[in-house]
Amino acid sequence: MLRNYLKIALRSLWKNRGYTAINLVGLGVAFCISVFLLLTAYVHLTYDSFHEDGDRIFQLYLAANDPERPTKSGTFPLPMGPALTADFPELDATARVQIGRKTLVEANGKYVDKLINYTDPGFLKLFSFPLLSGNRDVVLRELGSVVISENMAHDLFGGVNPVGKRLRLGSDGAQRDFIVTGVLADVPDNSSVRFDALVRIEDAPGYAAGKTKWEDRSLQVFLKVPPQLSQSTLETRLKAFTQKYFQTDIDELKKKKAQPDAKGDLFAVRLQALANVHFNREMSDNKGTPVAVIYVLMGMAFFILSIASINFINLSIARSFTRAREVGVRKSLGALKGSLFLQIWSESGLVCLLGFVLGAVLANGLLPAFNAQFGAKLKLATMLQPGFIGMSLAVVGLVTLVAGGYPAWQMARFNTIEVLKGKLTTQRPGAMRNALIVTQFALSCLLACCTIIAFQQVGYLRSSPLGFDKEQVISIPVGNQVDGRQVLNRLRNRLANDPTVLAVTGTGINLGRGKDRVSSRSTIGFTHKGKPLSTDGLLIDYDYLKTLNIKILAGRDFNRAYAADSSRRIIVTQSLARQMGVANPVGTLLGDDTDKLQIIGVVPDFRLYSVAERANPIMLYLSNNEPIRYVFVRVAPQSLAGAMEKLKKTWAEVAPQAEFMGSFLDENVDAWYQDEEQLSQVLSLAAGIAIVLSCIGLFAIALLMIEQRTKEIGVRKVLGASIPGLVLLLSRDFVKLVLIALAIAVPLAWFGMDSWLANYAHRVVISPWVFVGVGLSAMLIALLTVSFHSIKAALMDPVKSLRSD
Incomplete structure (x- = not known):
């Protein structure tokens, strides 16, 4: 019987090949687009799903019900780890994770830039990243040990087993030797925690000075709870922990007359499930995708499939009037309603199946173009995962059931006498x-x-408005191969007599998103006349304001003639001056008695980060101790065409070991x-x-x-x-x-x-x-x-x- 249904279906589809082609194209295109959208959503929804017992892994965060703006922060001080372990010994594992910038790594004369994370031995008990070489329980037991990724092992050691080999981290006199104790598989693309190597957090620069300071917050904390301990129970117990170690923060909120939130807390340590880390832009270092966007993608896939299904229904109903006599004759000859329904539905099912196959073929062929256009990293292998195959089959089954079932049911219930009399189309x-x-x-x-x-x-x-002039400015990431301050001085000397170069400066934070794709933020907090203030800190070099055409509203710019400018002088933006409540802040001292900073200038507010984000006041300062990570060069408008190529050649002379990754500032901002x-x-x-x-x-x-x-x-x-x-x-x-x-x-x-x-x-x-x-x-x-x-x-x-x- 099924064979006969298939034959009849094929004959009917071929006889009405015009309608069939329209249905196939409509369903094929709809399925193709839906595959892209659902595949994108699937990749994001399965972030961090590869860890064993992932439902018991949480990231800690701080929630402050500040009356000005409630905030959440995923960063903690160094003492948080030991305190948490001491007060909650029943936890299965805890780990502090200090995510650093890319660091220069050397081994056997080879130099590479890699992302080094500093963490605790519990990291490998928490997370299920596959260990290819070494013993999971001991690879991070000793100080001076490092666990590297498979890719990093290949870059530094080729095909040689790296376990037991030496490598060196750091640059410019801050290098340190480490021994490779293990090799981990490369971190999957759908992981919120990313790294090229793991080092004990005690080996992190500045650990000794900060291990007892609760006011410095620079790391994330993850934990794994035992099966019998629920999230709500642990958060309740963390209330006493918060009062014990974060009383200063609670007191500051009380001074602001803050009110408790819905859970009765002014300031609280809370848990975020690992599955939600990727979607939380407020507490994620990698600025994950908001979950609302994922729902939008899934909604669009549903909309497109719905429209294609409605088309299918409409065309099927339109065809039903041309097939009315066929149905009437078959019913008069004894065909049952059920058999007619199955036969007509089999045609619909065949069209839906062919449409899905066409959509899958189109999606496979257009996948590279989709990735290039939308900056996606979708892979064909993901389409073959059981979860995605199951979701796809469910979608096809639903479309077949709805789009094919309704027209089949309508035609199967035609009144035989009315059909044969030709009265069906009068309604x-x-x-x-x-x-x-x-x-x-x-x-x-x-x-x-x-x-x-x-x-x-x-x-x-x-x-x-950004508050600075982004035109004709080229941004160059320095990287880790060279000293940024030395390269800046060499570049200044080389370009000093070039009439096409108007200004050269350096900074610690890029404007926009350059070719290195790195974004960082430094927040500085202090008290002025008993009022707590918070600003974004921006390390700059001389001529920064000149390079970006930022005007001085009061006071002066940094000047090489004043030696103190390089250490204890700052320039602030208008919004910080307003928060201070001082009419003329120039000359005002900020900070405690032993470490005061003097304001020498005020500039208009400008955008250090995206307009989409909340703007903070900015404090600009010089420092001989912090590295210059970016060089800005302003060129004359008439020389814009060849400026990039000229700078590339000059860069090869002043920093031959560093890759040139220059880009125009307006592109970065876009x-x-x-x-x-x-x-x-x-x-x-x-x-x-x-x-x-x-x-x-x-x-x-x-x-x-x-x-x-x-x-x-x-x-x-x-x-x-x-x-x-x-x-x-x-x-x-x-x-x-x-x-x-x-x-x-x-x-x-x-x-x-x-x-x-x-x-x-x-x-x-x-x-x-x-x-x-x-x-x-x-x-x-x-x-x-x-x-x-x-x-x-x-x-x-x-x-x-x-x-x-």
Whole structure:
């Protein structure tokens, strides 16, 4: 029987190959886009899922209910680890993780830059990163030991077993030898904790000075709870722990007259599940993807599949009227309703399956282009994972059940007598068909509105004033191969007489996101007249303000003529001066009695980080002890074309061992908004496909409705109806449905995008003209889509329209 069903299905699909092709293309494209979206969501949702007992691993964080702005922080002081172990001995494992910058590593005369994490031996008890060489229980037991990744082992030692070999970490007189005690498999792409090597935290620079200081917070803390200990129970017990070790923070909040939060805490140590670490941008060093974006991607996949399914239903129902006699004859010959349902449904299932295969082939072929366009790292191997295969089969099964089941059920219940008498097409379209049109256009309009608002927000972020001049400035990461201060001085000397170079300076923090993709933040806290203040600290060198065209509002810039400028002098932004409550802060001393800083200048507020983030006051300072990590060069506008190549050649002379990774500052700033731009592009792609699919569906249902009203049109023409009047009559119903769709889509789009924009400190105001424009466009597209059938029906000879079938 199944073989006969398959034969009949293939014959029917071939006989109506035009409809079949439309269905296959629509479903194939929908499945292809959905595969990309669901694959992206799947990768993010499975972050850190490879660790054993992952549901019992947590990251600690500090929650402060500050009256100015409640905050969460994932950084802790060095003494946190020993204190936690002493007060909670029942924990299965704890580990402090100090994530450092890339460090210069040397072995056998080879030099590489690698990310070194300083941690406790409990790290390998907490996490399940596979150990390829060495004993898991002892590789980090001794000080001076290092566990390296497989990739790092290959870069430094080739095919030789590195265990027991020596390597050196650091540069510029701060090198130290370590012994390789183990090799770990490379960290998977879907891991929130990333590293190239692990070193005992006691070997970290500055550990001895900071191991007893509770006010310095620079590391993350992870723990693994025993099965019998719940998260809520441990958080309750941590209340006493917080009062014991963080009383100073609690007292400061009391001075601000802070009120307890919903859990009754002013300041608390709490737990975040490992599965949520990737999605928490506020406490994640790698700035993970917000979970709301993942839900948006899954929602878009659902929307596109829904529209494609509605198209499939519409086309199947449209075809049902051409197959009505076939169904009627088969029922009159004794065919059961159930067998008819299975036979017709088998056709739908075959189309859905072929559509999915086409979509998978398209996705495989377009995967490199998708990765390149959206900066994704999707892999074909992920599509073959059991979890993703199961999710894909569930989606195909659901589409087959809904999109194929409804038309099959409708045709199987045709009344035999009415079908054979030709009366089936006299009824007007029902509520289901109208609902399908409304749903299609509501989803399309929703995506279109969201796309426009997202692009407006990206444009707003890019056009927002930064407080500095980003044009004609080249940013060069120094790297770890050379001393940044030496390279800066050499570059200054080499370019001093070049008329095309207007200024050269150095800094510890890049502006925007350069080619090294590194972003760092240094927060400095101090008290002024009993009022706690917090600023972003920015290490700079001479001529920084000149290079970025930042004006001095009061006081002066740093000057080589004043020796004290390099140690105890600072420049502050306007917002810090306002917080201090001093009319003229120049000359004011900040800090405690033994370590005071003097303000020598005030500058306007400028953006050290993305406009999407909350701006903090900035303290600019010089230091001979902290490394220069970036060099900025301002070039003359007329020399912009060849400036990068000239600097590349000069860099090869002053720092031959370091790679040149120069980029224009305006490009770096644009990269701040890469995530928002990618979301906008994905939304625009989804909206475009949704609109095309909706037009195909509308085209099909217009054909269906006009076929049902053929005789009515003939009668109206005989009675004197004009062609424009008939076209208006046939199009009027579609306009009503589009208006209903807009009434549904507009509030949903406004609510969703307003919630998304709430994540930004600076945001656009949603304009009602966005919805007006989308609405008019939707109606115009609908009218153009149905006009072909409407005009064709209106021009038809009424004799043919009234002729009986």
